[in-house]
Amino acid sequence: MTTVGKQLAVAMLICGFYSGFSMAADGSAIDASDGAAVAAEFFPEDNCPEREYNPNIQCQSAVSISVKRDVPLTFASGSAQLTPESKAWLDKFGSSLRGRAMPSRALRIVGHTDALGSDSLNLQLSKRRAYEVQNYLVANYAFDPQVFEAVGVGKDQLKNPEAPYSVENRRVEFVREPKK
Numbered sequence: 001m002t003t004v005g006k007q008l009a010v011a012m013l014i015c016g017f018y019s020g021f022s023m024a025a026d027g028s029a030i031d032a033s034d035g036a037a038v039a040a041e042f043f044p045e046d047n048c049p050e051r052e053y054n055p056n057i058q059c060q061s062a063v064s065i066s067v068k069r070d071v072p073l074t075f076a077s078g079s080a081q082l083t084p085e086s087k088a089w090l091d092k093f094g095s096s097l098r099g100r101a102m103p104s105r106a107l108r109i110v111g112h113t114d115a116l117g118s119d120s121l122n123l124q125l126s127k128r129r130a131y132e133v134q135n136y137l138v139a140n141y142a143f144d145p146q147v148f149e150a151v152g153v154g155k156d157q158l159k160n161p162e163a164p165y166s167v168e169n170r171r172v173e174f175v176r177e178p179k180k
Helices: 003-015 035-042 084-097 119-141
Strands: 021-022 030-031 066-075 109-112 150-151 171-178
Touching: 003 035, 066 084, 084 119, 109 119, 119 150
Parallel strands: 109 150
Antiparallel strands: 021 030, 066 171, 109 171
16 A cells, blocks of 8 residues: 555545444455454554564554544434443453453543533433443443543434434443553
């Protein structure tokens, strides 16, 4: 892939195509419904060819990548309880994250709500959703809780502002910022 192609792929990744597919840094499509593929997207340095010869090397192509991804975890209105479908997705995601060299605070889990209810109620509910996902991953995959930062933003970042009460607004996203 050319340098321009890589830059375009990274730009597309950073912008986030939340329609179910997006582009990985290498230009390949990523299916958001596949938890393992999304986990690999967050840690592209694990696929760095230079690491084959020296596992301690830091892959330069992945250092500056920022990843923000809505994941297919939705919630009933007013609830932070994970559905069986959400648990199945998290199982693929958690299994794929196992064994990765994740630094402290590697992933931020951001909870969201729809526009129904007060600002304070939605902020608390969005935090509970993020913590529910964090607790599930820690309990089922023995991750150090410090690997995740669970935060809530309430109804401030609606995915679909034209349908503020829609289920697609009741969601969680994962964010990994570049190392500083």
